[in-house]
Amino acid sequence: MQARPQIRPDGAVVPTLSAGTTAALTATLGRIDAELAARHPGDPGTRQPVHTCYVPADRVHPDIVGEWGRAARETLTRHAPDPDTLALVTLGGSAAALAADVYAHVSRTLAAEPVQDLRVDLEDGYGIRADSAEDADAVAAARALRSAAAAGTLPACYGLRPKSLDAAVRTRGLRSLDLFLTTLAGDDGPPPGLVVTLPKVSAPEQVVVFCDVLTALEHQLGIGPVALEIQVETPAAVMGLPALVAAAPGRLTGLHVGTYDYSAALGISAADQASDHPAVELATALMQLAAAGTGVRVADGSSNLLPVGTAADVHAGWRRHGELVRRAWSRGLYQGWDLHPAQLVSRHAAVAGCLLRGLPDALRRLADYAAARASGSVADEPATARALAGHVLRALDAHLLDDTRLRTAGLDRATVSRLGGRPPGARPR
Structure with missing residues (x-):
């Protein structure tokens, strides 16, 4: 028999399952949560050598x-x-x-x-x-x-x-x-x-x-x-x-x-x-x-x-x-x-080219995301924001970007580090 929804006097719908029932049904996932967290801690957030x-x-x-x-x-x-x-x-x-x-x-x-x-x-x-x-x-x-x-x-x-x-x-x-x-x-x-x-x-x-x-x-x-x-x-x-x-x-x-x-x-x-x-x-x-x-x-x-x-x-x-x-x-x-x-020449040149080409777009999109703005034809999600912040952090690591340009773009190091998952002051592994 199908249960009828319970409606409070203020019009709010009452959940069908009690909090205790939901907790009991999901209790076994606690062990899985711990295992997944241990196996997948995420990127270390440190500077990566090129x-x-x-x-x-x-x-x-x-x-x-x-x-x-x-x-x-x-x-x-x-x-x-x-x-x-x-x-x-x-x-x-x-x-x-x-x-x-x-x-x-x-x-x-x-x-x-x-x-x-x-x-x-x-x-x-x-x-x-x-x-x-x-x-x-x-x-x-x-x-x-x-x-x-x-x-x-x-x-x-x-x-x-x-x-x-x-x-x-x-x-x-x-x-x-x-x-x-x-x-x-x-x-x-x-x-x-x-x-x-x-x-x-x-x-x-x-x-x-x-x-x-x-x-x-x-x-x-x-x-x-x-x-x-x-x-x-x-x-x-x-x-x-x-x-x-x-x-x-x-x-x-x-x-x-x-x-x-x-x-x-x-x-x-x-x-x-x-x-x-x-x-x-x-x-x-x-x-x-x-x-x-x-x-x-x-x-x-x-x-x-x-x-x-x-x-x-x-x-x-x-x-x-x-x-x-x-x-x-x-x-x-x-x-x-x-x-x-001699490969250091082409390595650092190619890296700089990759970073500089993508930097203007990364700065604009990340600033929009940080300010909760929607602009243009791209709606970025948290995972994409992390990738955009990663690009900006690599540019900062390479000294291709400074605080002045960051501020001009509407960003700062603390915000970029937070969105990119990097602890303050992190250095190479």
């Missing part, structure tokens, strides 16, 4: 960041001495209106912060060497990073990529990890911003064991938890992404695609191996799906077409690199790998 620069361990020295910056500036001066040339080869399409601003940004960034994330490489970029040589290089690289930190030149994010947990190199990789962390810790702990990248992961059990090793080292050295990145470069890793993400709760901060190992594992010819190959883009899309809401960030791969040689060769390398960076940004991949100092 790249990770990989340097073989034997080439790392205290002034490595300065060396890369100087080499990049020399390449810029030699092969793109004016804004129009740089814009033509790195931005694509019609970029004349952005050329001067992009050139100024690249010049400033190469002088002040050429490298945002540095990784000492003891894996593929370093190769197999005598045990005595790798021991010495692991220790020397850690000492160099401590010296850089003391001099104020260490990037806010830095770390190590040891060899994988594959049986053939497992003992060697863990020994180097131990030597590196032991030296880096010293008597006062490692500099802030440390990340370790585990390559060639194929099973969640490898991640669990690696975390156990890190925990043992942290306990013995008396240091805090070390952040972990997983390099996704095997078909098994792509097929098991949810399990990999779940294998390192509270420690995992990034998933980085290994473009060339993964492409080769699928049988893709060397000529076609690239970050924008459909197979690799499928892998990064699945990585984004597995990482969404977990606080784990996804990074694109690298370009092996280095901008070296003649002017034509350098321009070809910049053009290809710029294409890959712009495509990655359009897909929500705001970080990638750089393997050579």
